[in-house]
Amino acid sequence: MSLQINPVLCRAGVMDNYAYVIVDEQTGTGAVVDASEAEPVIKKCQELQLHPQYIFTTHHHFDHVGGNKILKEKYGLKIIGPQAEKELIDGLDIGIKDGDEFLFGASPVKVISAAGHTRGHVLWYFSDDKTLFTGDVLFNLCIGGIFEGTSAQMWDSLQKIKALPDETLFYPGHEYTQHGLTDAVRHNGAETMAAYVQRMQTRFAQNLPVAPVTLGLEKQCNPYLQINDKKIFEQCF
Ligand code: ZN
Ligand code: FE
Numbered sequence: 001m002s003l004q005i006n007p008v009l010c011r012a013g014v015m016d017n018y019a020y021v022i023v024d025e026q027t028g029t030g031a032v033v034d035a036s037e038a039e040p041v042i043k044k045c046q047e048l049q050l051h052p053q054y055i056f057t058t059h060h061h062f063d064h065v066g067g068n069k070i071l072k073e074k075y076g077l078k079i080i081g082p083q084a085e086k087e088l089i090d091g092l093d094i095g096i097k098d099g100d101e102f103l104f105g106a107s108p109v110k111v112i113s114a115a116g117h118t119r120g121h122v123l124w125y126f127s128d129d130k131t132l133f134t135g136d137v138l139f140n141l142c143i144g145g146i147f148e149g150t151s152a153q154m155w156d157s158l159q160k161i162k163a164l165p166d167e168t169l170f171y172p173g174h175e176y177t178q179h180g181l182t183d184a185v186r187h188n189g190a191e192t193m194a195a196y197v198q199r200m201q202t203r204f205a206q207n208l209p210v211a212p213v214t215l216g217l218e219k220q221c222n223p224y225l226q227i228n229d230k231k232i233f234e235q236c237f
Contacts, residue, residue, distance in 0.1 A: 002026050003107055003129045005171065007209045008044045010036035010067075016175040017063050018209060020133065021045060021052065024105025031077075031104060033124060033133045034058055034173055035067035042074065054104070057081030058135025059121040060088035064173060082113070084120030096122065114161070116154030117144040123161070130165055132215070135173040137161070140210045141180025141196070143224045144173075151234040162225060166216030177210040180222070187223040196221045 004023040011017045017036035021044045023029070031054040035041055045052055052075055057065055059082065068079055072091055083095025098113035104126070112123040117136045124133040136144035137157050146154050161170075177200050185193050196217065200210050219225045227233045 002105075003126055003131055005131065005212075006044055006048065007171070007211070008040050009175070009209075010040050011063060015063050018171065018173060018175065018211070019067065020171055021048065021050065022104075023048070023050060024107045026107075027105035029053060029105035031056055032067075032071065033171070034064040034135060035071050036063050036065075038067035038070035038074075041067050041071060045075075051075055053077050055079045055081075056109075056124050056133070057089055057092075058124065058133065058137075058173060059118040060085040061118065061136065064135065065089055082120035082122045084113075085118065098122070112160055114157035116146050116149040116151070116157050119148040121149075121157070123157075125164070125168075130168040131212075132161070132164060132168050132170045133173075134161065134170050138170060138218070138222075138225075139172040139174055139180065140177040140200075140213065140218070141184045141222050142176055143222075146237055151237040152230065154237075155230050155233045158225060161215065162219060164215055166214060166219070168215045169212035170215055170218065171211050175209055175211075184221055184223055187226070188221060193221060 002025045006021040008019040010019050019036045019041050020033040022031050030050040030052040032052050033056045035055050078093040079091050080094040081089050086095050096111045100111040108127050110125045114121050114123045114137045203210050
């Protein structure tokens, strides 16, 4: 594993966003995934004595870009995000699109487009570490709302996630596990959900995110990943 991932809870108790301060350990290169707010991110960077060079933005919503401006001024970093949302992401420096690949330090990154929540939403996939940042597409036990796209697009986006290796660890844009839990237990039964519930309780007791869990576990427990028919999925909305 060469990517160090530090979750930073933002807008705590209100929207419970996660920004992630990440470090490519081989080169020491730092970045922020979805800078929801500047202040808690700066605090984390100070703790780590890290000067981040990039922000990876999943989509344009304010709770995912709210810290961009201040962080750019403070660190002179580059904001990388979906070209399709260029007009909506202030200060975007590098616009990316589906299938783009590049190196973050020594870590290969792949851009996976995932419309539905917003029209240009992207996922950030760090293939060497099998690490996926899912923004507001996939949360623990639930999925993001469909605001700009269609349920058909959201379905396609979820199929892309399901096609990644089961051992992939995913990091969502919000702590919404509790929101998804009731439906997931109703859908799967308490026995199937036992390991997930156990993890949630253990992590919350330590003030830690439920993430990361593997896509393999998520597929067993997240009702939205268990629907195998696009028509039935579309009827959910
Ligand atoms: Zn959003
Ligand atoms: Fe959000």
